[in-house]
Amino acid sequence: MKRRDSFKKLTKEDVDFFRSVVSSSGVIEDADDLEHFNHDWMRKYRGQSKLVLKPSTTEQVSKILAYCNKERLAVVPQGGNTGLVGGSVPVFDEIIVSMGNMNSVRSFDEVSGALVCDAGSILEVLDKYLEERGYIMPLDLGAKGSCHIGGNVSTNAGGLRLLRYGSLHGTVLGLEVVLPDGTILDNLSTLRKDNTGFDLKQLFIGSEGTLGIVTGVSILAPKRSKAINVALLGLDTFDQVQAAFKRSKEELSEILSAFEFWDHGAIGLVKEHLAVGANDPLQSTYPFYVLIETSGSNKEHDDEKLGAYLEGLMTEGVVQDGVVAQDTTQIQKLWAIREGIPEACSKAGAIFKYDISMPVPVLYEAVQDMRSHLESLNAIGKGKPFTSVIGYGHVGDGNLHLNVAAKDYSKEATAMIEPYVFEWTAKHSGSISAEHGLGISKNNHLHYSKSQPMIELMKQFKNMIDPQGIMNPYKYLPNK
Amino acid sequence: MKRRDSFKKLTKEDVDFFRSVVSSSGVIEDADDLEHFNHDWMRKYRGQSKLVLKPSTTEQVSKILAYCNKERLAVVPQGGNTGLVGGSVPVFDEIIVSMGNMNSVRSFDEVSGALVCDAGSILEVLDKYLEERGYIMPLDLGAKGSCHIGGNVSTNAGGLRLLRYGSLHGTVLGLEVVLPDGTILDNLSTLRKDNTGFDLKQLFIGSEGTLGIVTGVSILAPKRSKAINVALLGLDTFDQVQAAFKRSKEELSEILSAFEFWDHGAIGLVKEHLAVGANDPLQSTYPFYVLIETSGSNKEHDDEKLGAYLEGLMTEGVVQDGVVAQDTTQIQKLWAIREGIPEACSKAGAIFKYDISMPVPVLYEAVQDMRSHLESLNAIGKGKPFTSVIGYGHVGDGNLHLNVAAKDYSKEATAMIEPYVFEWTAKHSGSISAEHGLGISKNNHLHYSKSQPMIELMKQFKNMIDPQGIMNPYKYLPNK
Numbered sequence: 024m025k026r027r028d029s030f031k032k033l034t035k036e037d038v039d040f041f042r043s044v045v046s047s048s049g050v051i052e053d054a055d056d057l058e059h060f061n062h063d064w065m066r067k068y069r070g071q072s073k074l075v076l077k078p079s080t081t082e083q084v085s086k087i088l089a090y091c092n093k094e095r096l097a098v099v100p101q102g103g104n105t106g107l108v109g110g111s112v113p114v115f116d117e118i119i120v121s122m123g124n125m126n127s128v129r130s131f132d133e134v135s136g137a138l139v140c141d142a143g144s145i146l147e148v149l150d151k152y153l154e155e156r157g158y159i160m161p162l163d164l165g166a167k168g169s170c171h172i173g174g175n176v177s178t179n180a181g182g183l184r185l186l187r188y189g190s191l192h193g194t195v196l197g198l199e200v201v202l203p204d205g206t207i208l209d210n211l212s213t214l215r216k217d218n219t220g221f222d223l224k225q226l227f228i229g230s231e232g233t234l235g236i237v238t239g240v241s242i243l244a245p246k247r248s249k250a251i252n253v254a255l256l257g258l259d260t261f262d263q264v265q266a267a268f269k270r271s272k273e274e275l276s277e278i279l280s281a282f283e284f285w286d287h288g289a290i291g292l293v294k295e296h297l298a299v300g301a302n303d304p305l306q307s308t309y310p311f312y313v314l315i316e317t318s319g320s321n322k323e324h325d326d327e328k329l330g331a332y333l334e335g336l337m338t339e340g341v342v343q344d345g346v347v348a349q350d351t352t353q354i355q356k357l358w359a360i361r362e363g364i365p366e367a368c369s370k371a372g373a374i375f376k377y378d379i380s381m382p383v384p385v386l387y388e389a390v391q392d393m394r395s396h397l398e399s400l401n402a403i404g405k406g407k408p409f410t411s412v413i414g415y416g417h418v419g420d421g422n423l424h425l426n427v428a429a430k431d432y433s434k435e436a437t438a439m440i441e442p443y444v445f446e447w448t449a450k451h452s453g454s455i456s457a458e459h460g461l462g463i464s465k466n467n468h469l470h471y472s473k474s475q476p477m478i479e480l481m482k483q484f485k486n487m488i489d490p491q492g493i494m495n496p497y498k499y500l501p502n503k
Numbered sequence: 504m505k506r507r508d509s510f511k512k513l514t515k516e517d518v519d520f521f522r523s524v525v526s527s528s529g530v531i532e533d534a535d536d537l538e539h540f541n542h543d544w545m546r547k548y549r550g551q552s553k554l555v556l557k558p559s560t561t562e563q564v565s566k567i568l569a570y571c572n573k574e575r576l577a578v579v580p581q582g583g584n585t586g587l588v589g590g591s592v593p594v595f596d597e598i599i600v601s602m603g604n605m606n607s608v609r610s611f612d613e614v615s616g617a618l619v620c621d622a623g624s625i626l627e628v629l630d631k632y633l634e635e636r637g638y639i640m641p642l643d644l645g646a647k648g649s650c651h652i653g654g655n656v657s658t659n660a661g662g663l664r665l666l667r668y669g670s671l672h673g674t675v676l677g678l679e680v681v682l683p684d685g686t687i688l689d690n691l692s693t694l695r696k697d698n699t700g701f702d703l704k705q706l707f708i709g710s711e712g713t714l715g716i717v718t719g720v721s722i723l724a725p726k727r728s729k730a731i732n733v734a735l736l737g738l739d740t741f742d743q744v745q746a747a748f749k750r751s752k753e754e755l756s757e758i759l760s761a762f763e764f765w766d767h768g769a770i771g772l773v774k775e776h777l778a779v780g781a782n783d784p785l786q787s788t789y790p791f792y793v794l795i796e797t798s799g800s801n802k803e804h805d806d807e808k809l810g811a812y813l814e815g816l817m818t819e820g821v822v823q824d825g826v827v828a829q830d831t832t833q834i835q836k837l838w839a840i841r842e843g844i845p846e847a848c849s850k851a852g853a854i855f856k857y858d859i860s861m862p863v864p865v866l867y868e869a870v871q872d873m874r875s876h877l878e879s880l881n882a883i884g885k886g887k888p889f890t891s892v893i894g895y896g897h898v899g900d901g902n903l904h905l906n907v908a909a910k911d912y913s914k915e916a917t918a919m920i921e922p923y924v925f926e927w928t929a930k931h932s933g934s935i936s937a938e939h940g941l942g943i944s945k946n947n948h949l950h951y952s953k954s955q956p957m958i959e960l961m962k963q964f965k966n967m968i969d970p971q972g973i974m975n976p977y978k979y980l981p982n983k
Binding site: 218223228249384456 | 612614615658659661665669670672673674686687688689690692693694695696697698699700701702703705706708709710726728729745749752753754755756757758798799800801804807808860861862863864897900901902932933934935936937938939940941945949952953954956957958960961963964965967979980
């Protein structure tokens, strides 16, 4: 890929202007300090930005973008930089606008649960704030300790609570967004219902910083459940996983808050690489594991429902083994296994990560077919390019995280799994990016999940909002 | 308002073309037959269309729009024509595209609950279809026997189940839309998660036919609850209504599926005008009524939760009286009171209907302030322009239906309540249209709820998708 000629290169005058807008501690030029912002946490994507700006107010963001737009300086917005597709790091010398200094709660309504906060607020900090007030953030993900709510919104993050509370398209009540020309779009509504015109905020949810910078978020927090139960199950086949899922929808219904699964390979990596591997309470190992969480308002009722559900599964042989957490510590220990999987994978060598959604019945076929495919190429096993194919994810959302462990990231290795994995997904009417987004990693593969008229309309829309193309360039939409 | 000169007037050649596209029974030109399509059910809005087209396929819709776009013929899409803001009837001689002939279920996935159907499917028919399969439509409204799912989506209908299942922005999985130039945008995804590009379908949800015609809908249906309970409460003050609501979020939590209220005036009209007025089981009348519904998977648990909740309210004097429905018939009888209110209002004379949302604590002040305002104008009471001001609605969503009964619809009467009601709403950071939409009734009042940059961006967006402006003209966006 080539740097776009139409973008200006940063000058001393530009930096002087930015110094006049943000405080001096909010302008980072030192090479060592820049390093941290120029690559992602997996060290898979790396840019060469010469400047990081850390605005403290929406007005500062507005001045920065208006200037960049006028001067044709390219910009990449950065939140917690926990993404998996290179969306928040520069490709060349884009200016990084890092949102970490905008991290205040602006208001919280204890009757409705509407929380309004700065985009740079850390997800876990917000969740703790709400916990003290009897509420909960409607989303949760492994990166909660670092990721920003503005990044969550900009990437339409899914995560562990989507099954219960739905997507951000439903829970975000309003946004404050700075457009590329500096216009502040103030739509920080706290209303649950508002049918006055096109719901423009929806387009910024999941737009990965290509249309402007989200500076404020209004989101509907549900009441925190008084009772939480977590069970870990061991199962022999993915058919059994599906059977357990179907019955959970029937019997746990309104108290079901998570239905996660992982396979034998995933638990193996956790046990090999992480201390939390010792948390597994089951007596033996199984081909499949399911973590079920329930959340409700009456512990006794929930215990009874979960007990009856698990007894039914055991009696009918759907499940081989199972353990119910007895207290908060045990609940955290079981969740730590699930949340440790991505980290464990990253220690297993170079990891090709795919995040695909599809109808539940074919979910695990994706893993099996990928394994067979690599076997047919004689490319998996000891001394070969790939060491293992593992699968885990959100059964309730039809969302599989397919990880392929390789000796290293090479063009040859990539060519063995791509476009195979995308073609497989398209053949099963799936999405090539269920929740991770496109960034620089999937943008040129968009056609596997979206038709040409859809892609054309997206381009039209991007050009309308960002005619100079300064916002997060080279990403999201196909470069071709 | 003036007919827009740029629109062509319909010719015999145009009608001949349309006859070549749709079957002859799908072309309506007879004046008597047209009548029904030219006005809304309240007979408040009336157009003079000379042509109704009833396409049977998406391809026919595409051919119709492509032709109209080329020839600059204005179009109004029409579903069940149950709207309240004149959005689905022509203003002048726009061609009506009526969707009633496209009414098939295309597919249903019994594992995930994803339903794909034609836009002209009637909401109640879909709900019955799902009932047989153990699922439920995530929305319900009084007009369910006539309204189309395509109309529900195009108006972002709220209704009675939003508290539990959220808005259509969260439950709609995909749409098939025909753009003004005839392009078919196929985005009928059945995936719960899909982060591949801008979520374009969101802009069509609630766009009231101004961007094209929705022809197909994919929606996520939840499992139908095994146990339903409904209770009717009588209360003395709106503070008590709020207290009962707050406690329901605590104690009924995950099984709460509706929290509706109405006032003394509303029940009075139902008793005066409708047979279902006799359904009221309470011994006396009260200033406020609350209907609570719970839906869950275990009848015994739900009974226990609801019983404890009601006992608490009674003991602490939050509620003066209450009845719990004992069977399905009684449940339907209680709901019939709530669902009868709009009809009862329409029999009370000319009704000015407002549908506003705001923070729950000020919800009923809107009714009281409007009453005081009309009293201060000496305009309410016997022999005066207005007879009563009543309020009802969805407490859980902060959504009030404010109805002002008048002797007739006159400019003078309108001037006494507008812009007063809009200014009141803006002052309380509310929405002037919570769920009814804008149509021709609220389009020029949009600035009370949206900022100028938001309105400008909406116009830009409309111009991008519909440069000739043929889709549902004169409505939705301000004419000025």
